[in-house]
Amino acid sequence: MTATRITVRGDSPYDVVVGTGVLGELPALLKPGVRTVAVVHPAGLPEIARPVCASLSDAGYDVVALPVPDGEQAKTVEVAAQLWSAFGRYGVTRSDAVVGVGGGATTDLAGFVAATWLRGVQVVLVPTTLLAMVDAAVGGKNGIDTPEGKNLVGTFLPPAGVLCDLTTLASMPRADYVAGLAEVIKGGFIADPVILDLVEQDPAGAASPEGRHTRELIERKVRVKADVVGADLREAGLREILNYGHTLGHAIERAEHYQMRHGEAVAIGMVYAAELSRLDGRVGADLVERTRSILTAVGLPTGYRADAWPRLRDHMRLDKKNRGAKQRFVVLDGLARPGRLEDPSEELLEAAYQEISR
Ligand SMILES: NC(=O)c1ccc[n+]([C@@H]2O[C@H](COP(=O)([O-])OP(=O)(O)OC[C@H]3O[C@@H](n4cnc5c(N)ncnc54)[C@H](O)[C@@H]3O)[C@@H](O)[C@H]2O)c1
Numbered sequence: 001m002t003a004t005r006i007t008v009r010g011d012s013p014y015d016v017v018v019g020t021g022v023l024g025e026l027p028a029l030l031k032p033g034v035r036t037v038a039v040v041h042p043a044g045l046p047e048i049a050r051p052v053c054a055s056l057s058d059a060g061y062d063v064v065a066l067p068v069p070d071g072e073q074a075k076t077v078e079v080a081a082q083l084w085s086a087f088g089r090y091g092v093t094r095s096d097a098v099v100g101v102g103g104g105a106t107t108d109l110a111g112f113v114a115a116t117w118l119r120g121v122q123v124v125l126v127p128t129t130l131l132a133m134v135d136a137a138v139g140g141k142n143g144i145d146t147p148e149g150k151n152l153v154g155t156f157l158p159p160a161g162v163l164c165d166l167t168t169l170a171s172m173p174r175a176d177y178v179a180g181l182a183e184v185i186k187g188g189f190i191a192d193p194v195i196l197d198l199v200e201q202d203p204a205g206a207a208s209p210e211g212r213h214t215r216e217l218i219e220r221k222v223r224v225k226a227d228v229v230g231a232d233l234r235e236a237g238l239r240e241i242l243n244y245g246h247t248l249g250h251a252i253e254r255a256e257h258y259q260m261r262h263g264e265a266v267a268i269g270m271v272y273a274a275e276l277s278r279l280d281g282r283v284g285a286d287l288v289e290r291t292r293s294i295l296t297a298v299g300l301p302t303g304y305r306a307d308a309w310p311r312l313r314d315h316m317r318l319d320k321k322n323r324g325a326k327q328r329f330v331v332l333d334g335l336a337r338p339g340r341l342e343d344p345s346e347e348l349l350e351a352a353y354q355e356i357s358r
């Protein structure tokens with residue numbers, strides 16, 4: 001099957017290329033004038049970094065491979081500082097490029113160091129997890145964590161291109177693949193219900209890179225994200241809908257010291273957001289039950305510890321959607337009809353938590 005190109009519009013448009021065995025397209029995604037390419041990749045995945053580096057060397061670039069810690073452990077200021085030092089040692093200039101290869105944690109880090117080095121050099125992303133293909137690598141949001149919370153430091157820098165080679169998904173651990181499905185399902189609830197239909201028709205297939213709807217699910221979710229970020233890169237308003245399930249989700253990740261997968265935390269956060277929507281009179285119990293049943297069908301969690309509420313409530317105060325003391329949530333006014341819940345009462349917030357606590 002030929003590659004699909006999904007264009008993300010906006011002031012700096014770029015393509016998300018989706019296909020099987022498309023690595024050879026990587027050099028063409030770099031803007032002209034590049035000499036050195038710094039390839040940021042997880043140290044534990046040399047077999048994925050090697051062909052990426054080879055495709056760039058073969059095209060005549062000076063390639064510097066920069067291994068970083070696995071997953072979320074890479075999203076720290078210490079690792080960012082190590083990369084800035086390496087960029088200095090290897091003489092990465094403003095006409096050069098960073099290529100980020102890996103899951104969403106690595107693409108977030110690579111985007112962040114590219115955006116901050118010399119106040120911004122181009123970045124091309126090669127996502128190798130489901131989650132990074134359908135969400136993290138698309139849209140130009142990047143960042144690192146701090147002890148106070150998730151993604152609290154970061155920028156918006158649209159990549160020059162995104163290359164999703166579906167063959168890389170074959171080696172993914174099942175739990176990581178399933179975690180990525182949470183962001184696919186999120187796209188179904190906020191914008192494209194066909195995604196939900198496809199997952200419900202074949203949940204086992206949806207939980208596998210070999211599923212009969214896998215490519216369609218990936219492309220549909222990339223289009224959802226591309227449409228939103230193409231219209232609102234800097235999250236002036238519309239882009240907030242992509243944060244559905246993330247207010248509680250990020251608080252859980254922090255409570256778990258970033259040891260829980262992002263997608264798992266977002267799954268729980270989506271059930272919470274659906275319960276908030278129901279208790280606020282916006283949706284019926286059927287939508288909440290559909291949320292629980294689709295997440296359960298693919299093997300994602302839907303509840304969290306009852307005793308964690310005071311800590312989670314506290315962590316949610318640093319959510320980026322908040323304005324002053326006003327807590328804000330993305331909720332649903334119906335299927336594919338995202339809305340905002342502004343300054344909800346403490347009673348409502350706790351009542352919704354009781355519905356998901358175990
Ligand atoms: N910037 C955004 O818009 C955005 C959107 C969604 C999520 N995110 C961020 O993305 C991160 C989560 O991304 P993730 O779920 O990809 O997790 P991850 O980056 O931690 O990767 C999960 C695991 O899979 C491994 N891995 C990666 N590719 C592999 C492959 N092809 N085969 C085998 N193993 C592979 C990784 O090394 C890691 O151990 C979080 O930090 C989250 O905050 C960012």
Ligand SMILES: O=C(O)C(=O)C[C@@H](O)[C@H](O)[C@H](O)COP(=O)(O)O
Nearest residue numbers: 135139141150151239242243246320
């Ligand atoms: O791209 C966005 O915007 C999103 O909200 C997508 C989320 O899936 C993603 O996890 C994002 O990193 C969260 O952003 P944050 O601003 O809440 O840190």
Ligand SMILES: [Zn+2]
Nearest residue numbers: 183246262266
């Ligand atoms: Zn997310």
